[in-house]
Amino acid sequence: QVQLVESGGGLVQPGGSLRVSCAASGSIFSINTMGWYRQGPGKQRDLVASITSDGSTNYADSVKGRFTISIDNAKNMVYLQMDNLKPADTAVYYCNAILRLWDSYSGPGLVEDYWGQGTQVTVSS
Numbered sequence: 001q002v003q004l005v006e007s008g009g010g011l012v013q014p015g016g017s018l019r020v021s022c023a024a025s026g027s028i029f030s031i032n033t034m035g036w037y038r039q040g041p042g043k044q045r046d047l048v049a050s051i052t053s054d055g056s057t058n059y060a061d062s063v064k065g066r067f068t069i070s071i072d073n074a075k076n077m078v079y080l081q082m083d084n085l086k087p088a089d090t091a092v093y094y095c096n097a098i099l100r101l102w103d104s105y106s107g108p109g110l111v112e113d114y115w116g117q118g119t120q121v122t123v124s125s
Contacts, residue, residue: 002026004095009119017083022095024076029102034078038091085123092118
């Protein structure tokens with residue numbers, strides 16, 4: 001019913017930049033929060049950054065000052081601009097969205113949590 005599709009991952013050298021995007025589609029009434037998590041090899045999935053529909057942001061300490069999250073409520077999209085990338089940033093990046101769904105019969109419905117399939121970001125020389 002709802003799908004999250006990420007794009008923009010890839011290989012970049014240390015100190016470089018990359019932007020990943022996530023588009024949510026389906027029966028969406030409104031966005032509560034969208035965010036990015038990452039999971040490195042042998043590690044747990046951790047929050048990188050999140051943003052509410054009114055623009056309030058939250059960042060992991062390790063990315064503050066280097067990463068910027070932004071949201072386009074009209075397009076149901078979230079972006080993560082990653083600058084000054086480090087090898088430690090290498091991971092699969094997952095988009096997360098907490099959305100209020102739209103029901104064609106009753107209008108605004110349940111709030112649900114969704115995940116994208118992940119996009120690989122590799123920082124290496």
